[in-house]
Structures are given as C-alpha cells and as structure tokens.
Amino acid sequence: MTMLECYEEVVGRHEIDHLRRLGERLAGKRMIHINSTRKGGGVAEILEWMVPLMNELGIDARWETIQGNADFYKVTKSFHNGLQGLPVNLRAKDYELHLAVNEANAQQLNLEADYVFVHDPQPIYLPKFTAPGRVGRWVWRCHVDASRPDRGVWKHLAGALPAYDGAIFSMPAFTRPLEKPIFLCPPSIDPLSDKNRLLPESERLATLERLGVDPDRPMILQVSRFDRFKDPLGVIQAYRLVKSAHPELQLVLVGGPADDDPEGAEVLSEAMESAGNDVDLKVLMLPPDAHRDINALQRSAVIVLQKSLKEGFGLTVTEALWKSKPVIGGACGGITLQVHDYQTGFLVHSPAGAAYRIRYLLRYAEKRQRMGQTGHEFVRENFLLTRHLRDYLSLLLCLDNPGMDVLAA
Amino acid sequence: MADSSFTLFDCSLVRLATGRSCTNLRELLDALRTAPLSVLEHHLLRCPLEDHFELYEFPNDLARWCWDALGERQLAEELALVNPYTVGVKELRTLLVNKLEDRLWALDRVPWCRPGFELHLLESRLISFDTGERFATLASLAQALQGLSRRSLFFHVHEAHARCGVDDFSAWVERTGGPPELIDRIRAIDFYFLNLNQLRRQLLEAFCAQLTEPQVVLGAVR
Numbered sequence: 001m002t003m004l005e006c007y008e009e010v011v012g013r014h015e016i017d018h019l020r021r022l023g024e025r026l027a028g029k030r031m032i033h034i035n036s037t038r039k040g041g042g043v044a045e046i047l048e049w050m051v052p053l054m055n056e057l058g059i060d061a062r063w064e065t066i067q068g069n070a071d072f073y074k075v076t077k078s079f080h081n082g083l084q085g086l087p088v089n090l091r092a093k094d095y096e097l098h099l100a101v102n103e104a105n106a107q108q109l110n111l112e113a114d115y116v117f118v119h120d121p122q123p124i125y126l127p128k129f130t131a132p133g134r135v136g137r138w139v140w141r142c143h144v145d146a147s148r149p150d151r152g153v154w155k156h157l158a159g160a161l162p163a164y165d166g167a168i169f170s171m172p173a174f175t176r177p178l179e180k181p182i183f184l185c186p187p188s189i190d191p192l193s194d195k196n197r198l199l200p201e202s203e204r205l206a207t208l209e210r211l212g213v214d215p216d217r218p219m220i221l222q223v224s225r226f227d228r229f230k231d232p233l234g235v236i237q238a239y240r241l242v243k244s245a246h247p248e249l250q251l252v253l254v255g256g257p258a259d260d261d262p263e264g265a266e267v268l269s270e271a272m273e274s275a276g277n278d279v280d281l282k283v284l285m286l287p288p289d290a291h292r293d294i295n296a297l298q299r300s301a302v303i304v305l306q307k308s309l310k311e312g313f314g315l316t317v318t319e320a321l322w323k324s325k326p327v328i329g330g331a332c333g334g335i336t337l338q339v340h341d342y343q344t345g346f347l348v349h350s351p352a353g354a355a356y357r358i359r360y361l362l363r364y365a366e367k368r369q370r371m372g373q374t375g376h377e378f379v380r381e382n383f384l385l386t387r388h389l390r391d392y393l394s395l396l397l398c399l400d401n402p403g404m405d406v407l408a409a
Numbered sequence: 410m411a412d413s414s415f416t417l418f419d420c421s422l423v424r425l426a427t428g429r430s431c432t433n434l435r436e437l438l439d440a441l442r443t444a445p446l447s448v449l450e451h452h453l454l455r456c457p458l459e460d461h462f463e464l465y466e467f468p469n470d471l472a473r474w475c476w477d478a479l480g481e482r483q484l485a486e487e488l489a490l491v492n493p494y495t496v497g498v499k500e501l502r503t504l505l506v507n508k509l510e511d512r513l514w515a516l517d518r519v520p521w522c523r524p525g526f527e528l529h530l531l532e533s534r535l536i537s538f539d540t541g542e543r544f545a546t547l548a549s550l551a552q553a554l555q556g557l558s559r560r561s562l563f564f565h566v567h568e569a570h571a572r573c574g575v576d577d578f579s580a581w582v583e584r585t586g587g588p589p590e591l592i593d594r595i596r597a598i599d600f601y602f603l604n605l606n607q608l609r610r611q612l613l614e615a616f617c618a619q620l621t622e623p624q625v626v627l628g629a630v631r
Binding site: 382398 | 559
C-alpha cells in the first residue's frame with residue numbers, strides 16, 4: 001500500500017484525488033527542501049513525510065541539509081531565540097560566520113531545481129551564494145513566531161529576503177510586513193503517527209496502569225513542557241478549585257525532560273511541590289519518544305487542557321481535538337484558531353475560568369461528546385498533513401501564476 | 410455533441426497575509442477605505458471556506474470580529490446583513506465604510522480588542538480544477554452531493570455566483586431541461602447565510618424532493 005493510500009483511509013478518497021490533481025499540474029518539477037538537520041525537531045518531522053508524499057505525487061522532490069560547526073549552530077540558536085523576541089547579543093563576527101557557512105554550503109549542494117523551500121533561518125542566505133538561474137523560485141519557510149523579533153537578528157535575516165519569491169508563515173499573527181507575498185500555512189499532525197494513531201484498548205489500559213492513572217475515574221490532562229508560559233501551576237490551581245465538587249477527578253500533567261533547560265527544571269520542581277502528596281495529581285516526566293504513552297493519556301482524558309499564557313500554534317491542542325476531546329485552552333497564539341467556545345472547547349483567561357469550564361464539561365457529558373466530534377472533524381478538515389501538502393502544492397501553482405486566481409483545469 | 414453531464418470541480422484556497430492588522434474600529438475603517446479589493450473579497454466572500462461550525466452566527470469575518478473581539482454588537486448585526494453578492498465589490502467598500510462611519514459617529518469611545526484577537530487582513534487565491542468526475546442524472550448528482558468536499562460546494566455555489574451570478578447546480582439543471590421547481594428551489598437557497606454543511610443539506614433536500622426514490626440517495630448517507 002502506498003503512503004497516499006494509507007492516508008486515504010483517514011481523509012477519504014476526495015482529499016487524496018485532490019492532491020493527485022494538483023500533483024499532475026506539477027509533475028516532473030524539481031523541488032528541494034533545505035533545513036539544518038535530518039533528526040529531531042518539528043521541521044525534520046514534517047519533511048520525513050512531506051518529501052516522499054511529494055514524490056508519490058510525481059514531483060521530483062529532494063531533501064538537503066546544510067552542514068555547520070558548533071559555533072554556527074550556537075549563532076543560529078540565537079537567531080531562533082531572537083526571531084521569537086528574546087533579546088540576544090550577537091557580534092559582527094557571528095553574522096559573518098552565518099554568511100560564510102551559507103556560502104560554503106551553497107557551493108557544495110546541488111541546488112538546481114524549479115522550487116527551493118528554505119526552512120527557518122539557518123540556510124536563509126543560500127540564494128545570495130547560488131548562481132543566478134539555477135533555482136526557479138526561492139521560498140523561505142519560517143516555522144516560528146517572528147512578529148516581534150530582536151531588531152539586530154531581524155535586520156540581518158531580512159537582508160536575505162529580497163532574493164526570495166515568497167515566504168510562508170504558520171499564522172497571520174506570526175508574520176512581519178514583507179515586500180514579498182506572505183503565504184499562510186498552519187502546521188499539521190500526522191494521523192498515522194504513533195502519537196495520533198488509534199491504539200488497541202489493551203495498550204491504552206496497560207499504559208494507564210503503568211503510569212498509575214485510574215481508568216475508572218475521570219482524568220483531565222495537560223501535555224506540555226514545564227515552562228511558565230504553559231502555566232502548569234495555574235492548571236493545578238484550576239484542578240483544586242474543581243476537586244471539592246468532583247472528588248473522583250484526577251489530573252495528569254505530563255512533559256518531557258528538562259535537563260537542558262534550567263528554568264524548566266525549576267518549573268517542574270514547583271509543580272511537584274504544588275502537587276504535594278495528592279495521589280490523584282500526577283506530574284509525569286516521560287522520555288521524548290514516549291509518543292504512544294502520550295497518545296494513550298490523551299485518549300483517556302475526559303477533557304484536555306492547554307492553559308498557556310503564551311503559545312505558538314499549539315499542536316498538543318490539535319492532537320487532543322483529533323482524539324475527540326474538548327479542549328480548555330488559554331486565549332493566546334494558535335489556541336484561539338483551534339478552540340472555539342461551545343464548539344471545540346472553551347478559551348479561558350484564568351485558573352478560575354479553567355475551573356469553571358472543567359465543571360461545566362464534567363456535568364454535561366453529551367456536550368463533551370458533541371464538542372469532541374466537532375473538534376475531530378475540524379482537525380480532519382484543517383490540520384492534517386494532507387491539508388499541509390495541499391497548501392504547499394497550491395502555493396507552488398500560485399507562485400507560477402502571480403497575482404491571479406488560477407484555473408488549473 | 411457536447412457532453413451534457415455536470416462537470417465537478419474542486420478548489421483550494423491559498424491564503425496570503427497582507428502584514429496589516431486591526432486592533433480597533435478606527436483601524437478597521439481605515440483598512441476598509443484603503444485595503445485592496447482582494448482583501449474585502451477574502452473577508453466577505455471567501456470566509457465560508459473557513460467557517461466550520463453549525464452554529465456560527467455570522468456569514469463574514471468583519472461581523473464576526475466586531476461581535477467576538479470588539480464586543481460591538483450593533484455593528485456586528487448590521488455587517489451580518491450585508492450580502493456581498495447583491496452589490497459589486499467597489500460598492501461594497503462604500504457600503505461598509507458608511508456603516509462604520511455611522512457607528513463610530515454614534516460612539517463615545519472607539520472599541521478595541523484584547524491582544525491576540527486582532528483582525529489580520531488577508532487576501533487569497535483560489536486554485537480550481539476539474540476533478541474528472543461527471544454526473545449525467547439528477548439522482549447521480551444528488552448522491553454525489555453527500556460526499557463532495559466543502560470546497561467543491563463553495564466553488565459550485567459561492568464562486569459560481571461571483572463568476573456568473575448563479576450557482577452551477579441550478580444552471581446545469583436549467584441547461585439540461587430539468588424540472589423548473591428544482592431550479593427555483595435551488596436558487597431560493599439563501600446560501601450566503603448558511604455554512605457549507607447546511608448548504609449541502611438544503612441542496613440535498615431540494616434534489617431529493619424531485620426524485621422518485623429519494624431514499625436511495627438519502628440511504629447512501631446513513
């Protein structure tokens with residue numbers, strides 16, 4: 001069975017036919033995706049399925065990565081932070097190193113293609129060092145919120161943008177005014193990945209037992225890093241406000257290890273201290289590849305929370321909606337695009353607000369169910385990888401026909 | 410002889426940010442005066458493609474933003490009644506500007522939205538294409554309606570109205586000498602005030618009323 005046929009079982013024949021039709025218009029076109037790593041991180045996860053699916057659709061797609069030394073990656077990590085608004089302190093030689101590594105990679109890589117998608121800031125200066133005419137269209141794909149960047153970092157990166165034919169951002173709030181077309185393409189989840197696929201009931205129950213969660217009592221869940229912006233203490237506060245009315249309630253806070261993040265370790269310790277010896281409140285630290293455990297927890301929750309104070313797109317919300325769970329989310333970032341009051345869950349602004357909505361949803365099982373169904377369909381329509389692929393194919397057609405609606409009959 | 414079957418199209422929407430957003434009613438007024446017509450077109454005509462909810466109250470982004478983000482209920486109600494298919498896009502700009510000017514004139518304070526609830530001005534491109542599917546009879550088209558993508562419905566109703574002033578379904582029924590009652594019934598559907606799933610149901614009801622065995626079509630849904 002081909003990859004597309006596997007996804008057809010999830011999204012339906014029309015959706016896959018749609019992709020095939022768009023693919024026919026682009027058949028034989030050469031496309032390169034470039035980023036800085038093949039392992040780890042959201043971009044590599046996307047390219048792992050994006051490139052083979054494009055090839056299945058007849059596009060000659062390749063995935064290249066740039067190479068750099070440790071100093072280069074330190075500088076680009078600062079770019080990453082600076083793009084997202086953290087103040088960074090870079091010197092002229094750091095910017096020069098970035099340019100030099102881009103130049104060296106441009107000389108080594110075979111970049112002859114009709115379209116090149118450059119992902120994030122690490123390879124952003126490749127067009128400057130690539131001979132004219134080798135690439136049909138350059139597109140910069142920015143995966144982070146660049147709306148309020150560090151001024152110095154933005155000044156440096158913006159210098160690369162005149163060479164591009166367009167840029168792609170995940171949502172309008174993440175963009176900056178540019179002279180080029182700014183395409184919008186939200187991220188997506190893979191419904192067949194370990195984190196999102198259906199699990200055998202026996203595995204789900206075994207996971208709950210192993211993690212000490214009672215499968216017979218309602219459980220609410222937040223999956224997120226231990227980060228102040230995710231407000232784990234606010235979630236605990238909300239749980240405590242509900243617990244007296246619903247003594248059977250359990251709360252699970254689950255996140256990944258925070259060894260490389262001193263503040264994360266601090267927030268984790270505060271969360272554990274706040275949990276105290278409440279046996280119904282679990283603060284779990286799972287390894288980064290515990291996707292099936294996360295899946296089992298999400299499928300077992302009656303309500304999923306993402307009570308963030310600041311958020312990117314919030315793919316944990318997407319994952320929960322896909323599993324037909326109502327979501328109570330902080331009214332920020334991409335959560336506002338996914339959580340719609342009384343439709344897929346509730347947006348809240350305080351621990352009290354979260355507590356109130358938890359009580360509401362615990363009381364109305366049929367509303368939970370209806371919101372869960374709506375959320376599942378909402379994700380099917382908008383946030384699965386097939387939509388992501390459709391967006392990319394459609395915008396390639398747009399690039400070839402600038403400024404007009406395209407009839408690709 | 411030309412094929413008289415119904416030719417099914419599908420489409421996808423490419424959304425583009427303009428880099429401009431509104432945080433209050435005055436900024437929206439300024440945007441309505443100066444933004445390209447393609448921005449108005451996106452927020453008034455193409456928003457049904459992004460409206461997923463059965464109970465959503467408003468047919469366009471402007472009314473929705475005024476209600477949800479600004480708490481400006483009176484203006485939202487007025488904007489909700491604007492039907493962009495009954496006026497040209499240029500007249501639409503004048504109409505909207507007048508409504509906002511009137512409202513601002515009557516207000517003591519300019520309504521603002523909270524951070525995170527800004528109206529980001531977008532424009533879009535519609536990529537449409539022939540799916541290769543053909544339907545020769547009312548029954549086969551009715552049956553297909555069940556499973557059509559929401560984007561196909563948008564293309565054959567909303568986009569068709571923008572393109573030629575009438576939806577593709579009733580135009581096809583008329584062209585092939587189909588029942589006049591069906592043509593009237595399809596054209597009477599107040600499509601702009603329905604979301605795409607509601608529109609699908611109304612179209613199905615209209616088709617099934619003409620079929621001798623509607624249960625065959627409806628049965629396929631269940």
